[in-house]
Every structure is written in structure tokens, then in C-alpha cells.
Amino acid sequence: MRLSDLKPGEEAIxxxxxxxxxxxxxxxxxxxxxxRVRLLSRAPFGDPISIQISSYKLSIRKxxxxxxxxxxxxxxxxSLRQA
Amino acid sequence: MKTxxxxxxxxxxxxxxxxxxxxxxxxxxxxxQKVGNYPGVTVDIKKGTxxxxxxxxxxxxxxxTYSIYPKSDDERIVSEVLLDPSHPSHPDxxxxxxxxxxxxxxxxxCSQIIDIGLPVLAVLTMGDMLEKRGIRIDPAKLSxxxxxxxxxxxxxxxxxxxxLKHYLKEGFDKPKKEIYSDIPLPPALLEAxxxxxxxxxxxxIWLEILRAQQSRKxxxxxxxxxxxLLREEEVNIPGIxxxxxxxxYKKIEEIIMDSVDDSLRKSVQISDRLDDVFTHRVWGPLIxxxxxxxxxxxxxxxxxxxxxxxxxGTAWVSTVFSSYxxxxxxxxxxxxxxxxxxxxxxxxxxxxxxLFGFLSILEDTGYMARISYITDRxxxxxxxxxxxxxxxxxxxxxxIPAIMATRSIENWRNRLVTILITPFMTCSARLPVYxxxxxxxxxxxxxxxxxxxxxxxxxxxxxxxIGMSMAIAYVLRFLIPADGKSLFVMEMPLYRAPRWRxxxxxxxxxxxxxxxxxxxxxxxxxxxxxxxxxxxxxxxxMSREETNTEQMTQAQYKSYRLEHxxxxxxxxxxxxxxxxxxxDWRMGIAxxxxxxxxxxxxxxxxxIYSVEGEGDEFHSxxxxxxxxxxxxxRKVYSLAxxxxxxxxxxxxxxxxxxxxxxxxxxxxxxxPAIQFAYMTVIAYSASFIVYQLFR
Numbered sequence: 001m002r003l004s005d006l007k008p009g010e011e012a013i014x015x016x017x018x019x020x021x022x023x024x025x026x027x028x029x030x031x032x033x034x035x036r037v038r039l040l041s042r043a044p045f046g047d048p049i050s051i052q053i054s055s056y057k058l059s060i061r062k063x064x065x066x067x068x069x070x071x072x073x074x075x076x077x078x079s080l081r082q083a
Numbered sequence: 084m085k086t087x088x089x090x091x092x093x094x095x096x097x098x099x100x101x102x103x104x105x106x107x108x109x110x111x112x113x114x115x116q117k118v119g120n121y122p123g124v125t126v127d128i129k130k131g132t133x134x135x136x137x138x139x140x141x142x143x144x145x146x147x148t149y150s151i152y153p154k155s156d157d158e159r160i161v162s163e164v165l166l167d168p169s170h171p172s173h174p175d176x177x178x179x180x181x182x183x184x185x186x187x188x189x190x191x192x193c194s195q196i197i198d199i200g201l202p203v204l205a206v207l208t209m210g211d212m213l214e215k216r217g218i219r220i221d222p223a224k225l226s227x228x229x230x231x232x233x234x235x236x237x238x239x240x241x242x243x244x245x246x247l248k249h250y251l252k253e254g255f256d257k258p259k260k261e262i263y264s265d266i267p268l269p270p271a272l273l274e275a276x277x278x279x280x281x282x283x284x285x286x287x288i289w290l291e292i293l294r295a296q297q298s299r300k301x302x303x304x305x306x307x308x309x310x311x312l313l314r315e316e317e318v319n320i321p322g323i324x325x326x327x328x329x330x331x332y333k334k335i336e337e338i339i340m341d342s343v344d345d346s347l348r349k350s351v352q353i354s355d356r357l358d359d360v361f362t363h364r365v366w367g368p369l370i371x372x373x374x375x376x377x378x379x380x381x382x383x384x385x386x387x388x389x390x391x392x393x394x395x396g397t398a399w400v401s402t403v404f405s406s407y408x409x410x411x412x413x414x415x416x417x418x419x420x421x422x423x424x425x426x427x428x429x430x431x432x433x434x435x436x437x438l439f440g441f442l443s444i445l446e447d448t449g450y451m452a453r454i455s456y457i458t459d460r461x462x463x464x465x466x467x468x469x470x471x472x473x474x475x476x477x478x479x480x481x482x483i484p485a486i487m488a489t490r491s492i493e494n495w496r497n498r499l500v501t502i503l504i505t506p507f508m509t510c511s512a513r514l515p516v517y518x519x520x521x522x523x524x525x526x527x528x529x530x531x532x533x534x535x536x537x538x539x540x541x542x543x544x545x546x547x548x549i550g551m552s553m554a555i556a557y558v559l560r561f562l563i564p565a566d567g568k569s570l571f572v573m574e575m576p577l578y579r580a581p582r583w584r585x586x587x588x589x590x591x592x593x594x595x596x597x598x599x600x601x602x603x604x605x606x607x608x609x610x611x612x613x614x615x616x617x618x619x620x621x622x623x624x625m626s627r628e629e630t631n632t633e634q635m636t637q638a639q640y641k642s643y644r645l646e647h648x649x650x651x652x653x654x655x656x657x658x659x660x661x662x663x664x665x666x667d668w669r670m671g672i673a674x675x676x677x678x679x680x681x682x683x684x685x686x687x688x689x690x691i692y693s694v695e696g697e698g699d700e701f702h703s704x705x706x707x708x709x710x711x712x713x714x715x716x717r718k719v720y721s722l723a724x725x726x727x728x729x730x731x732x733x734x735x736x737x738x739x740x741x742x743x744x745x746x747x748x749x750x751x752x753x754x755p756a757i758q759f760a761y762m763t764v765i766a767y768s769a770s771f772i773v774y775q776l777f778r
Binding site: 022023024025026027028029030032033040041043044045046047048050054055056057058059060061064 | 149150152154184185187188191192216321324325328329332358362363364365367368452455456457459460461463568570571572573574575576
């Protein structure tokens with residue numbers, strides 16, 4: 001599933017990207033495969049969405065969040081060091 | 084092995100956006116700052132001097148970026164400056180500013196800087212937030228792991244600044260180790276790179292290969308050699324960069340495992356609760372409207388008092404000079420050209436300072452990112468992002484600070500479009516023109532018992548401005564297309580109290596840049612306009628026409644002078660061109676003189692109609708214009724002409740100061756020229772349609 005499919009409050013683990021052009025930039029901003037991500041809220045007009053990654057918040061347009069693949073397994077216990 | 088035993092001469096500050104880089108720069112340099120000039124770079128890069136004892140160190144504040152790989156021309160300057168030793172700003176050492184609360188992501192960029200091989204020192208900021216969040220960082224361990232000095236600094240409380248200054252004074256080493264050097268390059272290429280750069284590490288070589296790949300023409304022989312090699316070797320650049328980023332994050336995990344303890348981590352509840360309100364579906368937009376209204380009111384009304392002082396002061400200085408200087412062209416040049424021109428520059432300072440004071444507070448508190456978050460959806464319809472909202476709202480007070488405020492838009496394409504459309508917003512200088520014209524052409528009727536027709540027209544003028552700016556933004560989607568690569572991911576920083584030092588430095592610095600850079604252009608144009616309106620062919624012996632001016636009153640004489648000035652003849656010369664939009668030569672003169680600033684329109688009209696007396700000028704001009712008839716006895720200011728004038732002033736680029744600021748912000752004459760041309764065409768066409776419809 002994709003990051004844009006999450007509902008507010010839901011958490012998932014980033015598993016990959018579909019956009020070859022933008023994935024480097026997303027990773028540089030902290031959206032790394034294996035990282036836990038939480039959808040915090042949608043903006044008042046429905047888009048963009050705000051997400052929590054590691055210890056910070058990002059605002060990301062839905063069309064861009066659509067390029068981020070996520071998995072909702074909770075078994076993935078990879079420790080997420082947050083600093 | 085101290086690399087710079089005698090201390091450092093030049094250092095560069097780098098770091099992620101929102102890392103506290105600017106605060107540190109301000110703490111090191113205070114007001115000893117100036118804006119550097121870099122070809123191809125549209126953002127301001129500030130340089131300053133840090134005074135440490137008797138030693139002076141040049142500090143350059145490079146644009147905030149998330150990685151060494153540039154996403155825009157503005158970011159490219161970071162790698163240019165750091166890699167190229169022949170670059171005039173190439174530093175002896177680098178300070179990486181790191182937001183300690185976002186250590187992992189900040190260390191990605193830091194680790195890239197380390198691997199370049201210059202002496203590096205890391206400064207951890209936001210240390211005060213760490214305790215609140217229950218995170219402990221051991222700087223000594225971190226320093227050990229990274230192989231560079233790591234300091235905790237709190238620029239707000241001046242904590243750690245002395246220690247940092249000590250390091251700057253003594254100088255520091257190159258990094259003790261490389262973080263990531265196992266770059267999967269074709270062996271032949273790597274080997275060739277090592278021969279070209281025998282002292283450099285693998286990462287430096289890789290970055291030089293990238294530079295060679297991107298450069299169109301370079302005089303650097305080594306870059307040329309690499310370019311040649313790249314023609315023979317296939318290199319998967321995005322693949323290498325992606326792998327590097329993942330590998331670096333892995334290393335960073337290991338590094339912070341030892342030096343960071345966040346077992347007692349707490350969530351940042353206050354900030355989250357604030358976002359629940361500030362980005363709430365209902366409260367969010369309402370609070371935003373209230374804040375925008377407050378900022379707009381402040382720029383509009385608060386600035387009015389200091390602006391009046393400036394105007395009074397200019398008038399006083401003029402009187403003093405007038406009474407001491409002998410009459411003649413020199414006195415006129417000084418009083419009506421230079422002093423009036425200088426006054427016309429200084430008068431913008433209150434608006435600029437107040438707007439940037441507020442913007443700096445909004446930025447520092449973290450609310451600015453929320454403005455973009457809330458409004459992004461609305462602005463996307465015309466191809467912009469939420470970041471364009473603040474400049475456009477500010478444009479309703481004055482386009483000059485508004486255009487200066489576009490620098491917070493990182494995306495150059497969106498910034499340019501915002502600059503191009505902002506002057507359509509109804510600024511305060513249009514109000515006196517609108518007020519005069521509406522009172523002449525629009526009857527003071529009441530509709531439906533409570534709507535004042537004149538007020539309705541004024542409101543329509545505001546909506547017309549907003550509508551046109553949106554329409555042009557929409558059209559520019561096709562003329563200046565988005566690159567498709569830009570990402571609109573934005574960090575939403577934690578809410579914090581504003582740092583007043585940053586606020587004041589911003590206010591001062593913005594005002595100074597305006598006066599020193601846009602001011603020059605404004606002064607030159609105002610002297611040219613003064614010349615055109617004060618001299619005519621007769622003064623230069625080009626005309627032999629003799630008129631007896633002795634019988635005239637002073638006001639009549641002034642009117643005669645204006646009519647027979649270059650501006651007057653120009654106004655008459657363009658009459659055939661402006662006839663179709665319902666203007667006569669008098670309005671032609673006013674259009675020319677009010678290029679200085681729209682509000683000059685009323686004053687020019689007063690001169691043309693020989694209005695006597697200083698007191699109730701508005702009223703007398705209105706009377707004179709109201710009763711003016713042409714040679715066939717028809718009203719000159721018919722409804723059609725008045726509406727045409729209104730539309731013309733709504734759309735035309737009648738403001739030299741705006742053009743001067745656009746040149747300053749886009750660093751070329753190309754965009755102000757295009758803007759002037761297209762706005763004039765739109766204004767003329769719209770006026771033509773309106774006049775032909777209503778005549």
C-alpha cells in the first residue's frame with residue numbers, strides 16, 4: 001500500500017518508492033526504507049498531509065506520498081533509533 | 084597536525100534548513116554582515132565578519148540544504164564553494180550546523196561534508212529542546228565517532244559560543260576518518276580520478292566527477308579530463324547516490340547508537356496540541372485569516388505614521404534647502420529631483436521593516452510552515468504552492484516588501500511566477516487614485532438599501548487584482564512549466580518563541596538591502612522623471628515659441644510649465660495611441676509622471692488643472708476634473724473613461740520602485756522588462772475593452 005492510503009493516526013513502515021526521480025530527495029529528507037511513519041493529519045482542505053518521521057514532522061502532498069510504498073506489519077521490530 | 088596553525092581566515096556555515104544556521108551566523112557576526120554576489124544564484128548569500136580578539140574571520144552563510152547533491156541552482160553553490168579551491172569564497176574550514184533534535188537526518192549531510200576532506204567542526208543547536216524531549220547526546224562520544232570536533236551551542240543564550248570562538252581562533256584538523264568511501268565507480272574512472280587528485284579521498288573524487296558531468300564548459304583542466312573519461316565510462320549516477328544515502332544512514336545508526344540515549348524520550352506534546360488547533364479543519368483557516376489580517380493591517384496602517392514622518396521630514400529638508408540655495412536649475416535638481424527621490428526611497432522603509440519583522444516572527448515561531456500547509460491546496464490550482472500566499476497578501480499593502488518576501492519560496496519557478504503576479508494585487512498606492520476616480524465617475528448611490536455603489540466598485544477593484552494575478556499564474560503554468568522534479572515536501576518545525584535578535588537583524592538587513600540596491604535605481608529614475616517634467620524643448624533652446632507667462636498665477640504657470648515640458652510633449656505625442664482607451668493628453672502626462680509611483684497621478688492632475696491652494700487639494704482636483712469638458716461639450720471624465728483609467732491603474736506596472744526590486748530579486752533586467760511589457764499590454768487591452776463597452 002501507499003503512504004497516501006493511511007488514515008490519520010495510522011502507522012506504517014516505509015518499504016520503497018515508485019518514483020525514480022524523486023526518491024533520492026525523499027530519502028535525504030528522512031523517508032528511508034525501514035523507517036516508521038505516521039500520518040498525523042490532513043490539511044484543512046484535504047491536501048497536503050502531515051506525517052511524523054523519526055522525530056520530526058513533514059508536510060507532503062498526496063501526489064508525492066503516493067510514490068512512497070508502506071507496509072503496515074507491526075511485526076517489523078527493527079529498532080528505530082530516533083534522535 | 085593543525086592545518087591552520089595561524090588560525091582561520093575564511094569559514095563556511097552549512098546545514099539543513101531550520102537547523103539554526105542563521106541564528107549562529109548572527110551570533111558570530113552581529114551586524115557585520117553584507118550580501119555576497121554569486122553569478123547564477125538568486126537567493127542572498129550573506130557574508131559576515133566574526134571578530135575574535137584581534138582576529139577577523141570571514142564567515143559565509145551558505146544556503147540550507149538537505150544534502151550535498153543540489154536540487155536547484157541556488158543549492159549548487161554549496162558544492163561549488165566547498166569543492167573548488169579557486170572559488171573566491173572557498174573556505175579554510177566548514178562549520179556544519181546540526182539540529183540536535185533531528186540528529187539522524189542532519190548527520191546525513193554532515194557525513195557528506197566530512198568526506199569532502201576539508202577541516203570540519205559540527206555545532207549542535209537546539210540543545211535546550213533535547214532536555215524537554217528526554218534525549219541525551221554525548222558530544223564527546225559523537226565527536227569520537229565522527230572524527231571531528233562536536234560542540235553544543237545555544238545561540239539564543241550565548242552558551243557555547245566562546246568555546247566555538249576558541250576553536251575558530253586555534254583552527255581545527257581535517258576529519259580523522261571517512262564515513263563512507265566505498266563508492267561503486269568503474270575502477271578505471273576511480274583510478275584516473277586518484278591520479279588527478281592524489282591528495283583527495285574517494286568521495287571528493289566522486290563529487291568532482293559529478294561536477295564534471297554537470298558542467299557545460301569548465302576551464303579547470305582536471306574537470307575537462309574527467310569529462311573526457313565520462314564519455315567512455317557508463318556511470319549510473321542516481322543508483323550510486325541512492326546506495327550512498329542508504330549506506331550513510333546505516334553508518335549513522337551505528338554512530339548514534341553509542342552517543343545518543345533516547346530511552347526516556349517524550350513526545351513534544353505542546354507543539355502537537357498547538358498543531359491540533361492551528362491546523363484544525365475549522366480553526367486553522369480562521370486563525371490563519373486573523374493572522375494574515377493582522378499582518379496586513381500592521382503593514383498598511385502601522386507603517387502610515389513613520390511614513391508620514393518621512394514625508395514631513397523630506398518636505399522640511401526641501402524647504403531648508405530651498406531657502407538657502409539660490410534659485411536655478413541646481414536648486415531644482417537638488418530639491419525636486421534628489422531630495423524628493425531620496426524621500427521616495429526612505430518612505431518604503433517602514434513598510435519593509437514592519438513586514439519583515441512580522442515575517443521573521445512567523446518564520447521563527449514555526450507558524451510560516453503552517454500557513455503553507457493550510458493554503459497549499461488553494462494555490463496549487465494555479466500551479467503555485469502555499470508559500471506564495473504571504474507575498475501575495477503583503478502585496479495588498481505594497482508590492483515592494485512583498486516581492487522581497489518571495490525569497491522564502493525555495494522553488495525558483497514558483498518564486499518567479501509569484502514575483503510576476505504580485506504587482507496585480509491592489510497596493511496602498513493605488514488607493515488615492517481609485518478614490519479620486521471613483522468619486523468622479525461613480526455616482527454615490529445605494530443599492531438594495533445598504534450597499535454603497537462606490538464602495539462596491541472599490542471592492543471590485545480589489546477582486547479584479549486578485550483575479551488577474553490568479554489568471555496570470557494559471558497562464559504561466561504553460562509558459563513557464565514546472566520542472567516536474569521539484570518536491571513539495573516541507574518540514575514543519577516545532578513551535579518556538581521568536582528570537583528577537585533574529586527579528587531585528589532581519590528588519591535591519593532587509594531595509595538596508597532595499598536602500599543600497601533598489602534605491603540606486605529608484606533615485607536615477609526619479610531624477611530622469613523630474614527632468615522630463617521640469618524641462619522642455621524651450622529650456623534647451625529647441626523652441627522659439629514665446630508666451631507671455633507674466634499674467635499667469637503661480638498655479639497657472641506651473642500648469643503651463645508641465646504642459647510644455649518633455650513629459651507634456653510626450654503626453655501629447657502618445658495621445659493618438661491612448662485615444663482608443665479614452666485617455667487625452669492630460670491623462671497621458673499623468674501616466675508618464677505616475678510611473679514614479681501611482682499616487683503621483685492625483686498631484687499631476689492638480690498641476691495640470693492649475694489647482695490653487697495646498698489645503699483641500701483632493702476636493703479641488705475632483706471639482707476640476709468633474710467639470711472638464713472637451714471641445715464638443717462632452718464630459719472628459721465620462722463613466723467609460725473613468726472605468727478605463729481604473730482598469731489601467733489596476734493592471735499597469737506603474738511603479739518604478741517595484742521594477743527596481745524585481746531586478747534586485749531576479750538579479751537581471753530581463754524579468755522586470757518582461758513584467759513591464761506584459762502588464763502594460765494587459766492594462767491597455769483591458770482598458771480598451773472597458774472603454775469601448777461603456778462609451
